[in-house]
Structures are given as C-alpha cells and as structure tokens.
Amino acid sequence: MTDLTVHLTQNDVVRGLRSDVLTGLTATRKTLPPKWFYDARGSELFEEITRLEEYYPTRAEREVLADRADEIAALTGARTLVELGSGSSEKTRLLLDALRDKGTLDEIVALDVSDAALESSVAILREAYAPATVHGVVGDFTQHLALLPGGAPRMVVFLGGTIGNLLPAERAKFLSALRDNLRAGEWLLLGTDLVKDRDTLVRAYDDARGVTAEFNRNVLHVLNRELGADFDVAAFEHVAVWDEQEERIEMRLRATRAMRVRIPGVDLEVDFADGEELRTEVSSKFRPARVAAELGDAGFELTKWWTDRLSRFGVTLAQATGA
Structure with a gap:
C-alpha cells in the first residue's frame, strides 16, 4: 500500500519564496535560503556535484x-x-x-x-x-x-x-x-x-569544472522565472568562503557591476553595488x-x-x- 499526503502545495511554495525574497533582499546584508536552489535543474546540478572528485561528503x-x-x-x-x-x-x-x-x-x-x-x-x-x-x-x-x-x-x-x-x-x-x-x-x-582544512572545504564548494558555480547561480534563474525578475545571471560570480570563527562555508553571489534588479512578483526593486555579495547558503561544519x-x-x-x-x-x- 502506498499513499502521498500533501501538506505543502505549490501556492504555499510561491508564498514562501515571495516572503524569503522580500525579507532577504531588503536586509542590510542580502541573503536567500538555499532551498530555492532546488528546482528541476538545480536538483540535477546537485546530483552532478555529488559525483565530483572535490565533493567528498x-x-x-x-x-x-x-x-x-x-x-x-x-x-x-x-x-x-x-x-x-x-x-x-x-x-x-x-x-x-x-x-x-x-x-x-x-x-x-x-x-x-x-x-x-x-x-x-x-x-x-x-x-x-x-x-x-x-x-x-x-x-x-x-x-x-x-x-x-x-x-x-x-x-x-x-x-x-x-x-x-x-x-x-x-x-x-x-x-x-x-x-x-x-x-x-x-x-x-x-x-x-x-x-x-580550509582548502579541502573550499574546493568542495568551488569545483574546478564550475558545476557548483552554476548551481549557485541557478537561484537567480528561479527568481527570474517564478517572480518575473530581471537578474543578469552572468553578472554574478560564485564565491565560496570559509569562515574560521563560525566554522562554516558560505556560498555567495558577487555582483560584478553595479545594477538595479526589478522583481515584479514582489513589487520590489533592489540595488546591488559593484562587488556586493548575496549570501545563498551557509554550510556549518x-x-x-x-x-x-x-x-x-x-x-x-x-x-x-x-x-x-x-x-x-x-x-x-x-x-x-x-x-
């Protein structure tokens, strides 16, 4: 016997995305939760990450x-x-x-x-x-x-x-x-x-083939598709940083130029300075x-x-x- 019980509908997901975008992108230090990586493409990319030489976990x-x-x-x-x-x-x-x-x-x-x-x-x-x-x-x-x-x-x-x-x-x-x-x-x-050691950790989140970078930037594709945003995805570079004090990896997206992003789905315009970073994941060790x-x-x-x-x-x- 098999059953599927639904406690989280697509409407719930969209409401959650809107809430996280409004909260995270209007914060002094911009953030997004990592769960928004995982649309169909993001899930495929993560499966590829798990097979990379650098990704040991x-x-x-x-x-x-x-x-x-x-x-x-x-x-x-x-x-x-x-x-x-x-x-x-x-x-x-x-x-x-x-x-x-x-x-x-x-x-x-x-x-x-x-x-x-x-x-x-x-x-x-x-x-x-x-x-x-x-x-x-x-x-x-x-x-x-x-x-x-x-x-x-x-x-x-x-x-x-x-x-x-x-x-x-x-x-x-x-x-x-x-x-x-x-x-x-x-x-x-x-x-x-x-x-x-720092090098092992950073390599696991910044592989030589750039799969993790594509995975990280995928969150911007999600916002463009789901909320009508106009992120220039190619204008953000992937960054993986080891925070020694907090003992965690942070994945970030760094703007390579100053820009204003429009997100009609939440009636929001967001400015990014050149070099400003958006934190997309913490991974505590x-x-x-x-x-x-x-x-x-x-x-x-x-x-x-x-x-x-x-x-x-x-x-x-x-x-x-x-x-």
Missing part, C-alpha cells in the same frame, strides 16, 4: 552507512524509517535493506518538498520493500514534523549534512521540535560534515563535542558516533530521552 557518508547499517538496524530495531528531505532515498536504502534483513521493517515515510520527486521515489520503494507500507509526505521539515505518520519505534534519518544549512538558532529550534514529536526511546540518525552538545540541549542522548576512514564526515545515532 556524499562518498564519505555512504561509506559510513555501508559499514554500519547492520549495526544501526540491530541497535534501533526500528519498525518505521522516516527520512527528512528524502530526494531519491539512494543512501537510505542501505538502512532499509538492513532493517528488512533484521525483520523489523514495517513502514517507510519519505518527506520532501517536491511531489514529483516523491511520487517517483515512493513507487520505487514500494516495489523494492513490499510488503512494507510506504508513505510519501510533501512537506517542509522545518514546519511539518508533527504531521509525520509511522508506528513506534521510529528512526528519523536526516543525512547529507543538511542540518549544517541551518543557523545555530534554527538548528536548536529544529532539533527541539523533532524531539517533541518523538516518543522517548525513538531514534535520530544524523549526518554532519566535519571541520577540516562540526566537531563531535558540538554535535553532542546540540543534541543534548534538544533532548537527545548520543548513542553512537561513527566517521568514514579519513574522518571527514560524521554519522550520529541518538535516542530521544524521557520527558
């Missing part, structure tokens, strides 16, 4: 899951796997296979903002993991955690280092909301990219103590911590503590 995280999936299945005994931001669910299938082999897998819940991506992945999961029930939930993990289905014990899977795209206050709010919607004893499996502290503050207890063989990427298994 996907390979490193997959290595950990391949090595530890059986252990994770045995420790959790999860009957429901909930994946936040599921996309293609490719890495998660290592966990699903292990849970199925242990005989505990009853339900799969995949949450994503894209109904088209979910329809495809849900159909694939249904065929691969029958007779497990597969639920597709169209929603935003920052808004719809309380609406996720699934029987206990659940394991929520949040991979790819995506939590690093949230600022510290946003992470605290998200993790606390997630804990509030889990029963004591249920599980979180979290992927976090780790602090390492973590140390083990920071992961444990943030989880503990939210009501989780760290149970297991693993890294790949080169200690580039961390995967944490944590359990919701009692009320």
Whole structure:
C-alpha cells in the first residue's frame, strides 16, 4: 500500500519564496535560503556535484552507512524509517535493506518538498520493500514534523549534512521540535560534515569544472522565472568562503557591476553595488563535542558516533530521552 499526503502545495511554495525574497533582499546584508536552489535543474546540478572528485561528503557518508547499517538496524530495531528531505532515498536504502534483513521493517515515510520527486521515489520503494507500507509526505521539515505518520519505534534519518544549512538558532529550534514529536526511546540518525582544512572545504564548494558555480547561480534563474525578475545571471560570480570563527562555508553571489534588479512578483526593486555579495547558503561544519552538545540541549542522548576512514564526515545515532 502506498499513499502521498500533501501538506505543502505549490501556492504555499510561491508564498514562501515571495516572503524569503522580500525579507532577504531588503536586509542590510542580502541573503536567500538555499532551498530555492532546488528546482528541476538545480536538483540535477546537485546530483552532478555529488559525483565530483572535490565533493567528498556524499562518498564519505555512504561509506559510513555501508559499514554500519547492520549495526544501526540491530541497535534501533526500528519498525518505521522516516527520512527528512528524502530526494531519491539512494543512501537510505542501505538502512532499509538492513532493517528488512533484521525483520523489523514495517513502514517507510519519505518527506520532501517536491511531489514529483516523491511520487517517483515512493513507487520505487514500494516495489523494492513490499510488503512494507510506504508513505510519501510533501512537506517542509522545518514546519511539518508533527504531521509525520509511522508506528513506534521510529528512526528519523536526516543525512547529507543538511542540518549544517541551518543557523545555530534554527538548528536548536529544529532539533527541539523533532524531539517533541518523538516518543522517548525513538531514534535520530544524523549526518554532519566535519571541520577540516580550509582548502579541502573550499574546493568542495568551488569545483574546478564550475558545476557548483552554476548551481549557485541557478537561484537567480528561479527568481527570474517564478517572480518575473530581471537578474543578469552572468553578472554574478560564485564565491565560496570559509569562515574560521563560525566554522562554516558560505556560498555567495558577487555582483560584478553595479545594477538595479526589478522583481515584479514582489513589487520590489533592489540595488546591488559593484562587488556586493548575496549570501545563498551557509554550510556549518562540526566537531563531535558540538554535535553532542546540540543534541543534548534538544533532548537527545548520543548513542553512537561513527566517521568514514579519513574522518571527514560524521554519522550520529541518538535516542530521544524521557520527558
């Protein structure tokens, strides 16, 4: 049995885009959230990024899951796997296979903002993991955690280092909301990219072929198409900066000339100075103590911590503590 539950409609998405553009482009330091990269073209570009030599996180995280999936299945005994931001669910299938082999897998819940991506992945999961029930939930993990289905014990899977795209206050709010919607004893499996040398980090976000640059500029194509904006996309250059103090990569778009941009969809005109930067993503990198502290503050207890063989990427298994 398969179902698709929609908590986020296209109208909701457009309203969210308008709100973020109005807030971010009128701020003293212009910003946009990274979720607006991911139209169909942006998703294709990101999949290409994950295959680049410089972009180690996907390979490193997959290595950990391949090595530890059986252990994770045995420790959790999860009957429901909930994946936040599921996309293609490719890495998660290592966990699903292990849970199925242990005989505990009853339900799969995949949450994503894209109904088209979910329809495809849900159909694939249904065929691969029958007779497990597969639920597709169209929603935003920052808004719809309380609406996720699934029987206990659940394991929520949040991979790819995506939590690093949230600022510290946003992470605290998200993790606390997630804990509030889990029963004591249920599980979180979290992927976090780790602090390492600056050159490795910057190369991962500024590859030699320019794929990440095209991905970054794609957000301007989204604004042009969805809001009727007149960004001259070629007039912005991609910048990746390592912030040593905050321990995060920032992706920015730098205006190569002074310009005024009109955005009719929000009745806005925005001036960019020559060299002015628009921040499009933060990607925080973590140390083990920071992961444990943030989880503990939210009501989780760290149970297991693993890294790949080169200690580039961390995967944490944590359990919701009692009320």
